[in-house]
Amino acid sequence: MRVxxxxxxxxxxxxxxxxxxxxxIAATADSRIEARAATSLAGSSAETAGWEQAALIVCPLH
Numbered sequence: 534m535r536v537x538x539x540x541x542x543x544x545x546x547x548x549x550x551x552x553x554x555x556x557x558i559a560a561t562a563d564s565r566i567e568a569r570a571a572t573s574l575a576g577s578s579a580e581t582a583g584w585e586q587a588a589l590i591v592c593p594l595h
Contacts, residue, residue, distance in 0.1 A: 559592030 534541045562585035569580075589595050 555588070555592050556594060559588040559595040562586075562588040563595050 536544055562581075566581050566585055
């Protein structure tokens with residue numbers, strides 16, 4: 534079976550790989566933000582990089 538000229542198995546593997554990559558990037562961003570917040574002073578706010586905010590927005594699980 535083919536979709537857009539590509540085998541369904543190939544498209545399934547690409548989709549799952551993309552989802553796992555997005556999840557892992559968001560997990561990395563989340564842990565970096567938490568680490569900075571833990572090491573910063575209680576009164577100051579931890580700044581986040583643009584890619585970290587984007588990764589957290591893109592991943593629905595974070």
